[in-house]
Amino acid sequence: MSQPDPRINIDRLIAELQCLAAISDCPEPPPAVTRVVFTETDLRARDYLTGLYEQAGLAVRVDAIGNTFARWEGAEPALPAVGSGSHTDAIPHSGMYDGTVGVLGVLEAIRALKSAGAQPRRSIEVLMFTSEEPTRFGMGCTGSRLLSGAITPDELAQLRDSDDQDYDQVRQAAGFNGPLDSVELPSEYYHAFVELHIEQGPVLEAERLDIGVVTAIAAPAALQFTVTGQGGHAGGVLMPARHDALTAAAEVTLAIERLAQQSRSPDLVATVGQLDVHPGAVNSIPSRVRFSLDIRDINNDNRDAVVREIGVQAQAIAERRGVAIGSRVLNADPPAIAADSIIDAVEAAADALRLSHRRMISRAYHDSLFIARVAPTGMIFIPCRGGVSHRPDEFSTPDQIKAGVQTLALTLAELAK
Ligand code: GLV
Ligand code: MN
Ligand code: MN
Ligand code: MN
Structure with a gap:
């Protein structure tokens, strides 16, 4: 593959992951994290991320429920973009890598591609989804459900939290005010979508592999x-x-x-x-x-x-x-099947980087479950220690994260050609 070598600044990325982990409502210190959608803490985390995206020269837009898009404009900006992202909300007393590796990893991938002089033909767009976790409203992936038309604005607006406040009240109180029917993505908005995430299971570590190439997401x-x-x-x-x-x-x-x-x-x-x-x-x-x-x-x-x-x-x-x-x-929800085009691109990227990989199923759900309904979608998994997730001791090494971000960078560069 004739791609620029993506020089990942892993120290910067780990420092950013740590800063994000410190924005937490968990009574215990990091790496224990609690970050529930539409709380003050969630808003502070969003501000932190938005600041980083803007510093990297990305154009940020926020939709009516807080899904945040940060775009690196391509040479042909009218073409459908290549998207990548994940979530920053964290269930009570969880860890600092679930979701965050995807939203900060794609930023580092873009910075690396930029500094290597890459000029993508298609725009590359970060997407930070609102509320992947079901903590507050009982239903996960509310951001990606609305983006993909998997839930109607009315159904979403009526979800209630444990204080009996509905989604619409809560999102407006958090400062997200536009009409809900403006959120759904136009058809063919994304040419491709790739989410980088920790595996949240034991397979890659047990098999001593660097990269998991997701073929399907469980229902x-x-x-x-x-x-x-x-x-x-x-x-x-x-x-x-x-x-x-x-x-x-x-x-x-x-x-x-x-x-x-x-x-x-x-x-x-x-x-x-x-x-x-x-x-x-x-x-x-x-x-x-x-x-x-x-x-x-x-x-x-x-x-x-x-x-x-x-x-x-x-x-x-x-x-x-x-x-x-x-x-x-x-x-x-039904399961999602990853697109062959994305599977092939991730495998080619891992091969180019001489990283070991295997195809696998995601047993956890992700916003990609819904984005797969509206765009060719795939996921890149990295190992996590003991397969542990949704716990404070969730951990991936800097080298494992770096391998995932490099793979993401090459995959995005290829898909954006
Ligand atoms: C999302 O975190 C899930 O429960 O899979
Ligand atoms: Mn999770
Ligand atoms: Mn997650
Ligand atoms: Mn998940």
Whole structure:
């Protein structure tokens, strides 16, 4: 490949990752990070990133929900651009690499290409997505869903957070005011889209490989269950008279785990990660419990079959215990398939850099899941220690990050030709 050698300034990039990690609401110091969408902290992180993009000479534009675009104009700016990006929001008590390696890595890739004298024909555009994580509104990837038309402005506006504020109120209070129907990307906006991300799984490290070339992203679904029982005095109500919402929720949670373990699909994973107990007092029988279900598979038919069986078992538990159990599907998305053109470009870039690589599936979801609906899309994975993610000890070495950024730089340069 006759590309400029991308000279990555890895010390600068690591310093920027550390600065970003310090913008956090986590009670623990970095590398523990909490950065929830539309909080003051999220806004400070956005300001930091926007400042860096502008310093690098990129033209920044922000859409009505805060998706942030930073463009290096190509020689033929009217052509569909090549996009790359990820997210800066971070779930409570998580790590400093999820998403951030993508939004800062592409900046470093662009700086390296610029300083090597590259002049792309197509514009190269950074895209920092609003709210990849589902922390606040129960649904992940709200920025990329709206950009790709996967959710309507009305559906998005009505999502509610745990303080019962709707998405529209919250985004406007955060200073993002334009009409929601202006967010969807025009057709053929991107010629190609590539997201750089840590693997969030153990495969690359175990196989001592530098680069994962993503071929597909697993299909995620999220549900919210509500169990309604009977509250009462923890001393006064004898055990035979109880209709405890929490013990019913516990039994459903165990049924979910069992069904996931027994699924014929090895790719099926299910997690109950949030539980809200009402009234939440030591000496009061729980009268209402809300809990989340995150369930995924490469194949959405397998996933949906397990969701149906969970519903059947939940109703049996409800009847036996004399409680009511309802559920609501927040999202149930199909998987995404990466474009051959991007897979080929990433593999060629890794080969040119003499980096080892393999094709693999992404079990985590990413904004690329939705951008793949509107543009040829692919992802570059780098290893992370122990496959750990969504934890403060999430870690990739500077060399691993550098390899990912170099691969991204060459891939972008090739796609922008
Ligand atoms: C996103 O972080 C996911 O849960 O895969
Ligand atoms: Mn994440
Ligand atoms: Mn992520
Ligand atoms: Mn993700």
